[in-house]
Amino acid sequence: MSRPAHLRDKAVDQPRAAARDTLRAIRERDAYANLVLPKLLRERQITGRDAALATELAYGTARATGILDQIIASAADRPVADIDGPVLDVLRLGSYQLLRTRIGAHAAVSTSVDLIRSEMGQGPAGFVNAVLRKVSQRDEELWIDQLAPPIADDVIGHLAFQYAHPRWIAQVFSDALGGSAGQLQALLAADDERPPVHLAALPGMITAEELALTSDGEVGTLSPYAVYLAGGDPGALEAVREGWARVQDEGSQLVARALSLAPTVGEDTGRWLDLCAGPGGKAAMLGALADIAGARVDAVEIAEHRAELVRSAVRDLPVTVMVGDGRDPGLEPGFDRVLVDAPCTGLGSLRRRPEARWRRRPADVADLVVLQRELLTAALGLARPGGVVAYSTCSPHLDETRGVLDEVLAEHPAVELLDARELVPAPDLGDGLTVQLWPHRHGTDAMFLAVLRRAV
Ligand SMILES: C[S@@+](CC[C@H](N)C(=O)[O-])C[C@H]1O[C@@H](n2cnc3c(N)ncnc32)[C@H](O)[C@@H]1O
Numbered sequence: 440m441s442r443p444a445h446l447r448d449k450a451v452d453q454p455r456a457a458a459r460d461t462l463r464a465i466r467e468r469d470a471y472a473n474l475v476l477p478k479l480l481r482e483r484q485i486t487g488r489d490a491a492l493a494t495e496l497a498y499g500t501a502r503a504t505g506i507l508d509q510i511i512a513s514a515a516d517r518p519v520a521d522i523d524g525p526v527l528d529v530l531r532l533g534s535y536q537l538l539r540t541r542i543g544a545h546a547a548v549s550t551s552v553d554l555i556r557s558e559m560g561q562g563p564a565g566f567v568n569a570v571l572r573k574v575s576q577r578d579e580e581l582w583i584d585q586l587a588p589p590i591a592d593d594v595i596g597h598l599a600f601q602y603a604h605p606r607w608i609a610q611v612f613s614d615a616l617g618g619s620a621g622q623l624q625a626l627l628a629a630d631d632e633r634p635p636v637h638l639a640a641l642p643g644m645i646t647a648e649e650l651a652l653t654s655d656g657e658v659g660t661l662s663p664y665a666v667y668l669a670g671g672d673p674g675a676l677e678a679v680r681e682g683w684a685r686v687q688d689e690g691s692q693l694v695a696r697a698l699s700l701a702p703t704v705g706e707d708t709g710r711w712l713d714l715c716a717g718p719g720g721k722a723a724m725l726g727a728l729a730d731i732a733g734a735r736v737d738a739v740e741i742a743e744h745r746a747e748l749v750r751s752a753v754r755d756l757p758v759t760v761m762v763g764d765g766r767d768p769g770l771e772p773g774f775d776r777v778l779v780d781a782p783c784t785g786l787g788s789l790r791r792r793p794e795a796r797w798r799r800r801p802a803d804v805a806d807l808v809v810l811q812r813e814l815l816t817a818a819l820g821l822a823r824p825g826g827v828v829a830y831s832t833c834s835p836h837l838d839e840t841r842g843v844l845d846e847v848l849a850e851h852p853a854v855e856l857l858d859a860r861e862l863v864p865a866p867d868l869g870d871g872l873t874v875q876l877w878p879h880r881h882g883t884d885a886m887f888l889a890v891l892r893r894a895v
Contacts, residue, residue: 472793
């Protein structure tokens with residue numbers, strides 16, 4: 440058996456080898472960068488600046504893949520489908536360094552050539568050398584000028600190329616933003632950055648101020664539980680190890696909090712429900728809030744392995760986890776508060792999943808929308824008269840947000856749409872009664888929230 444590529448040649452740059460192996464796992468087995476890379480870094484004992492470099496290169500290249508491929512195809516004068524996978528991984532990594540980092544051209548090209556030579560020999564190394572030299576003849580701006588649709592003809596296509604998004608996703612964002620090119624540009628730019636880590640200080644366990652002090656972080660500006668972490672490994676923090684704090688986007692914290700605050704008609708009887716709970720971020724926040732309110736949460740999750748994640752997330756909280764289909768979970772109706780944090784395209788959290796934007800397809804939306812409607816309808820059936828239902832998605836796609844909501848409301852004329860904006864302490868939440876958070880406006884994922892109430 441041949442030795443793993445990263446061990447074959449000691450001269451190979453270890454951070455780049457780890458980034459290359461992450462890109463390979465994404466390409467070959469649809470792996471997630473943020474699961475693969477940390478494991479590789481641990482196994483290979485890559486730490487400090489080297490770990491930071493590997494992370495920047497792996498995540499940055501994964502985010503920009505679709506655009507780098509167009510540049511590589513032009514420089515190689517052939518479609519990327521005709522290039523061997525391992526060679527393509529190294530070309531992507533090299534092109535990323537040339538076009539989107541301050542790494543010098545010589546280092547970017549020579550480390551790439553070394554990587555491929557140690558694994559595949561002189562022939563492919565010569566090809567990588569020739570293609571990367573061509574890539575290096577222009578900077579990113581000149582490649583955009585050459586390959587992106589002209590801004591005058593197709594502003595969305597141009598911005599999508601410039602900020603490394605598939606065009607269809609830029610179109611989805613543009614639609615949700617009401618067509619403003621300036622807003623779209625700001626959003627795509629924010630979405631093209633690595634986001635800061637947000638922690639949630641679980642209420643009743645630790646305050647955001649205490650957490651900020653002990654984590655060297657900064658108290659968040661929107662959620663009263665949020666702390667922004669400057670860097671470092673959140674898993675190493677005592678508050679996280681003890682379960683008092685979690686890694687959770689500030690937008691998700693606001694959604695769980697909004698459900699806990701939504702006005703029911705009649706007293707809250709203490710029965711709360713999370714209908715799509717895995718992996719348990721919002722279930723934990725709801726559990727902590729329920730504990731303070733003297734309530735209990737039932738958490739439903741269809742996938743056993745994700746239900747297991749919920750169980751570990753809600754340990755010591757008043758949350759009962761069950762594996763089931765939220766459309767028919769077999770629970771006694773009569774809940775005061777129900778959360779439908781629906782399975783969705785996740786287009787609102789692309790910043791946090793480097794490779795996701797190139798994996799999603801427009802066709803994914805139609806099936807999800809059907810499921811979302813069914814889950815929201817089931818939630819209304821499980822809520823008591825006067826009870827409230829929060830519908831949220833980590834996607835701003837109008838079909839998944841307003842589209843689902845409008846259809847379900849049309850079928851349930853007695854259900855009232857409450858003003859969710861009153862439950863979310865943030866500016867610029869959009870027109871209408873629903874909330875749309877945005878990375879460029881709020882620094883959160885692009886979460887959507889609507890709050891409905893059953894008639895008495
Ligand atoms: C957006 S995620 C929920 C995230 C979660 N609320 C959190 O904050 O950690 C949607 C979840 O719904 C689950 N799911 C999908 N279809 C479902 C169904 N029919 N019933 C219940 N859960 C479902 C998925 O497995 C996934 O874990």
